Amino acid sequence: MMNSKRRALTVAGALLALGVAVPAVAATSGPPIRIGSTLALTGPLSGTAIIHKLTGEIYVELLNKKNGLLGRPVEWVLKDDQSKPDVARTLYEQLITVDKVDLVIGPYATPNIISAMGVAQRYNKVLVHHTMGIPSLAKYEMQFPAWSVGPNPxxxxxxxxxxxxxxxxxxxxxxxxxxxxxxxxxxxxxxxxxxxxxxxxxxxxxxxxxxxxxxxxxxxxxxxxxxxxxxxxxxxxxxxxxxxxxxxxxxxxxxxxxxxxxxxxxxxxxxxxxxxxxxxIFEQHPPFTNNPVAAEFVKIYNERAAKAGLVDNSVETQAAASFSTWQVLEAGITATKGLNDKAISQWLKKNQVNTIQGRLRFDKTNNYGDDLMRxxxxxxxxxxxxxxxxxxxxxxxxxxx
Amino acid sequence: MPSFTLLGQSLLSGIFLGALYGLLGLGLSLSWGMLRQINLAHFALAFLGAYLTYQLSSVAGWDPIATLALIVPCFFAFGALTHWFLARFSITPFNSLLVTFGLTVIIESLIQWIWTADHRRLESAYGAIRYKIGAMYVPFPELLTLVLAATLSILVWAGLRYTDLGKAMRAAAEDAPIAAAFGVNERMLSLLLSGLAAAFAGVAGLCLALSFTLAPSQIYTWVGVVFAAVMIGGLGNPIGPLIAGIVIGVSESLTMALTAPTWAPLVSFSLLIIVLLARAEKI
Structure with a gap:
């Protein structure tokens, strides 16, 4: 009895820390905020991209369980770029011009991110991305790396x-x-x-x-x-x-x-x-998991990854960078109280964001911050x-x- | 100056890899040279065989080699069925390339659906067996690949050359209408040959599973070099892909041992271009 009460309190604490409010106050209304991206759901990069898919699904689910974003539900419009940068480029064009998503986030991996970045630049969209491995190529001023490797990794x-x-x-x-x-x-x-x-x-x-x-x-x-x-x-x-x-x-x-x-x-x-x-940047053991947001994510991710049949169910760099991407975007939207790409970008440049990998800042070369690699x-x-x-x-x- | 051990071990490594090229090329060469079907799905079948070996061994607890008892007959039937389909619609050699590419994509998707895009590795007792000859090591899975490749290639070569069935197959491949006039049942022989080619893909699957980590997208990494081995070895020639495969494998390995490994892929295709220029009329 005592144990279950303690467990309930722990879960409630973790949910509050995540910002996941109890259902009574968790009401979203209005049209969904549509966030578009591609991932390598097929092709040679799909083995890793599945991690980003699971993470994104978990994050959006948690967001919608509380107040969504700005009180509106969130919809993730996800397309398969087949691990090909040229397909990613076409699909980001499609997401912005045909699907008319409100915001975009990055694909996986570096070549596809560079493709998406070109499109984001053409349409002045803010682009937070997961795992860009060559910071010197990230020239677009409204791109923000959620994988904090510093400008000269x-x-x-x-x-x-x-x-x-x-x-x-x-x-x-x-x-x-x-x-x-x-x-x-x-x-x-x-x-x-x-x-x-x-x-x-x-x-x-x-x-x-x-x-x-x-x-x-x-x-x-x-x-x-x-x-x-x-x-x-x-x-x-x-x-x-x-x-x-x-x-x-x-x-x-x-x-x-x-x-x-x-x-x-x-x-x-x-x-x-x-x-x-x-x-x-992250492993699923203390002190990383002392952060209740991280602990809760690890728990859910472990279950989902096992269900998805992944060989490795643990949260590490890829999943943590992916989770951080969503955290950075959420922080920008919440702080600016809107979906204006330019406003979000300006806010991110001037502020730091708490993520499960640590505190991210975007004020060095090409919007990179500290190298948090361990x-x-x-x-x-x-x-x-x-x-x-x-x-x-x-x-x-x-x-x- | 590279050491003798480095050169010797690289030579062995090249022979073993070349044997796998040859084994993968055996079925492809037969269907291309004797059935006029360029069967790209052969690679997908080999990987399907590898995944089935993985599944039967890792999950059902079968001995990896014993999985051949199930995989080979199943693949034989699948190969015959595929040929029946291609023959039924009178698909030309060029169109067979397109159709079997489609089949490859379907098999790849099937593999990804069942086993996900995640990497799979067969852990078997065979993986730990290796023999030491002087300062050099001979791993059992690679040795098995060489033995299987050589045995099957020689058996098929001998079968085609010395048995009535083999002679009938060659006659049907040479001129089907004339062979039919002499009582050769070309349709049945074609089904048999395509079944055999698919069965060889199943055997290659065992070797892939024992030596490599599996991922669905890796199907395509073997296409170029095995095609080169088949073309250099001669279409329809059962021994040719093995010899050509070993030549390519050894060239690649020695290139990697003596120069930069990045030069290795150039070797197989340079050899292919040279052979195409030198004996284009025989291919």
């Missing part, structure tokens, strides 16, 4: 990684960089090369492959042959898993290894990935944040071989 992220490694007794002296030529990944790998040089870490190998490479055997062989202390793997999606598989086949395990933009679930579940490092590590089949100290998972520490 190619320098700041590798620095954070090397800072983390420097705290261990196995700080690397030699480095191998193997990387996909997928643009956002490649940018970070080239940055890592530069940062390593500045820090006096000797580069013993630099290899690049085309996105879509099938054979990782020779790459694994060359890494093994180079005997580095630390392997920086610029691998998007499953490329990291493929490389580790290839390494396992030749009985090689990298001493320290970092993955830029891996598919987090599959990598964490690979036994050979134990100890693997990656960057993240370092996480696979430990016993799950990701835990290991750097910086204030974001470490309870009881976790950076493992070295």
């Amino acid at each position: 190619e320098m700041t992220v590798p620095n954070t990684v090397f800072d983390a490694l420097a705290t261990t007794s196995k700080a690397p002296k030699t480095l191998a960089i193997v990387t996909s030529k997928f643009p956002s990944v490649y940018l970070m790998s080239k940055g890592a090369q530069e940062v390593a040089k500045k820090r006096g870490v000797k580069e013993v190998l630099f290899l690049e492959w085309e996105f879509g490479n099938k054979d990782y055997g020779p790459i694994a062989n060359r890494v093994k042959d180079a005997k580095p202390d630390f392997v920086w793997v610029g691998a998007i999606g499953l490329e990291g898993n493929e490389l580790l598989d290839a390494m396992k086949k030749i009985d090689y395990k990298p001493p320290l290894h970092f993955y830029m933009y891996p598919a987090p679930g599959p990598l964490a579940k690979l036994p050979e990935a134990n100890g693997a490092l990656a960057a993240s 370092v996480k590590q696979v430990q016993n089949g799950r990701w835990v944040t290991v750097w910086p100290k204030e974001w470490m998972a309870p009881g976790a520490k950076l493992m070295t071989p």
Whole structure:
């Protein structure tokens, strides 16, 4: 009895924190506010885009359970860009001119965001987007990145990684960089090369492959042959898993290894990935989940992802960036009490927004703010944040071989 | 200077990958060369086979190799049915490309609907087996791929060359009306051949499932290089795709071992262009 009362209070607290009012006062009226976007519901990016779909659905559902936006219900007009930037461009045109949506938000991933940004610019629409990996290409003044990686992630992220490694007794002296030529990944790998040089870490190998490479055997062989202390793997999606598989086949395990933009679930579940490092803005453990909004989202997302049959049900960078996108847009609408793109844009430039990944600001180059990327590590089949100290998972520490 | 181990291991890696190109190309080559059908759905079928292997092994607990007992006959029937459909509507070779592309999209959507676009990985005991020869390692799944590819290619080659059934198939492929005049049942043989081609896709699916992480969109990443192997190896030639596949695989692997991995994809297509220029009349 006591437990259920406490649980009820906790849920009520979380709902209040989310702004989800009790049904008696949760009344929306008037025509819906229509927010349009595309996602890669099919095609090679669909494995990750499903995360953004689930997150958006949850957010809109929570919004409509309270007062919607400005007292009006919210409708998300979502179209499938088939993972193709050209299709995304056409569909954003269609959303604005034919569907006449009130606002737009970004698609997934970088190439599609750039396409959508061009259209948003043509029609002077504010565009908050999820996971744009190349800040220097975000030139439109009314675009706002919800994935807070700072204006120069190619320098700041590798620095954070090397800072983390420097705290261990196995700080690397030699480095191998193997990387996909997928643009956002490649940018970070080239940055890592530069940062390593500045820090006096000797580069013993630099290899690049085309996105879509099938054979990782020779790459694994060359890494093994180079005997580095630390392997920086610029691998998007499953490329990291493929490389580790290839390494396992030749009985090689990298001493320290970092993955830029891996598919987090599959990598964490690979036994050979134990100890693997990656960057993240959010993991579903305290202190991130001390935020009641985050805790509630994590709970709902875990259930929905399991129901959707996702291999990994946990909230991490993608889902957190997606959730933050909606939070940023909501903050802009609520603060300006309207749907005027220019007003929302001006407000966002001057103010900061509390999101589940932290406090976002948009006052640096290309509307980027702070680099909130942290370092996480696979430990016993799950990701835990290991750097910086204030974001470490309870009881976790950076493992070295 | 690359070490001997690096070169040796890369050579092995290329042979194994080439064997998979050859196995994927075997059915494609037969249907293209002998049935005049450019069956793009062959790749989708191979992935469907891989997903079925994953499902039967991971969920139903079957031994991955034992799944062939179910997948091969089912795929044989599907292949024969597909051919019956294409023959029923007298679809030309070029149109078969379009129709089977449509079929590929349908199969991809079906895979995505059942298994989602998420990545799937078959964890089996076979994945952990590897043999050490000197300083080099031979993983069991890749070795199995090589053995299956070589065995099937040689069996089909021998069957076509030395058995009455095979000779009848070749005769029907060469000139169906004349073969029919000699009592060859071209329709039945075509169904048999297309069934076999689809069954080979099922076998390739097992190899894909054992060695690779699966995602529906990866169907298309194999098309270009396997087409190159088939064309270099010669249409309708059962051994050709295997040899060409190994040549391509080894060239790619050594390129990756000695230069930048980004150069590797250029190898297969450069070889294809050279072969097309050198022996265009034989393809």
